[in-house]
Amino acid sequence: MTEPTISPATAQPETAAVPASEGAPPAGVAYPKTIKSFVRRAGRTTTGQAKAFEDLGPRFVLPxxxxxxxxxxxxxxxxxxxxxxxxxxxxATAHIASVRPGDNFLCCEVHEPGVGALLKRIGEQGLANIRILQHDAVEVIDHMLPPGSLDGIHIFFPDPWHKKKHNKRRLIQAPLVAKLAARLKPGGYLHCATDWQPYAEQxxxxxxxxxxLANTAEGxxxxxxYRPLTKFENRGLRLGHGVWDVVFVRQH
Structure with a gap:
């Protein structure tokens, strides 16, 4: 797919959904069953996150x-x-849910401390419009989301896999984008963001x-x-790093 949204493997924003196997083809329509849309990151669940799991997990984490x-x-x-x-x-997820209370947010993340952290934010901010699936997003898309079921899709700061030989592991590849586009309603949008320019261009x-899909902008x-600047993003901007947003809509 550190902190908020989705993080690059380096010290950039969040942890994100990305294929995990060495030399694996990109996530898409045809891929071996062993390929996942994520890399499991090391991390320790804090006491507060564990309590949020216990108290709020039954309501907000879906099987x-x-x-x-x-x-x-x-x-x-x-x-x-x-x-x-x-x-x-x-x-970022909690912020967006708070400023868009009229929308429902179905959020996929396998990183346990991240799930615990979002549950903690849900409790602290009294958010009712988030549900979490702690599962591979590709399988969720394939089996739980029928065509035309989504009004929007957010993919913020997925792992950029900086080395050229690893670019094939990037999440945003044509087969997966075709799946995502098919699950959008006409007029629904796909919003991606990254702080790695070569990935933004891809x-x-x-x-x-x-x-x-049709672009909502010229480039x-x-x-x-609605997308906030996270503390990691602000730090990157102070260091002179750029951030690129790409927003497309489903045409028909």
Whole structure:
């Protein structure tokens, strides 16, 4: 797919969903069953995160099941559904859910301290519009999200796999983008962000080549108001690092 959103393998933003096997093909339509959409990161769950798991996990963490999700039943209401792939420590996720209370957010993350951290934020901020799936996002997309079921998708700071020989491990590849586009409703959006320019250029090229998607900007998009600057992102900006947002919409 450190802190908030999704982190690069280096000291950049969050932890994110990325294929894990050495020399593996990108996540997409055809891939060996052993390929996952993430890399498990080392980390220790704090006492506060463990308590959040105990107190809030039964309500906010959903069990994975290879059947289409009934979002209205899961959230207890009918509302636009946004999928987030890899939220790291959940800082941006909690912020977005708080400023968009009318939307439901289904968030995939396998990193246990990150799930605990987001649960802790949910409790502290009284958020009711987040549900978490601690499971491989590719399997969630394949088996739980039917075509046309999503109003939006967020993928913030996925692992950039800086070395050229590792670029094939990046999450944003044509086969996966085709899956994501198919699950958007007409007018639904796909929003990606990265602080690694070569990956930003790849994102723009891959999304531009998907026939179901149309760019909302001439090239890179302005940062949408709902996406906050995390403390890691602010640190990077102070060091002169750029951040690129790419926002496309489903055409038909």
């Amino acid at each position: 994975y099941a290879p059947t289409p999700i009934d979002a209205n039943a899961v959230f207890g209401r009918a509302a636009p559904l946004v999928l987030e792939i890899g939220f790291g420590m959940g800082e 994102m723009l090229a891959v999304l531009s080549a998907e026939p179901l 890179f998009a302005p940062q949408p108001a």
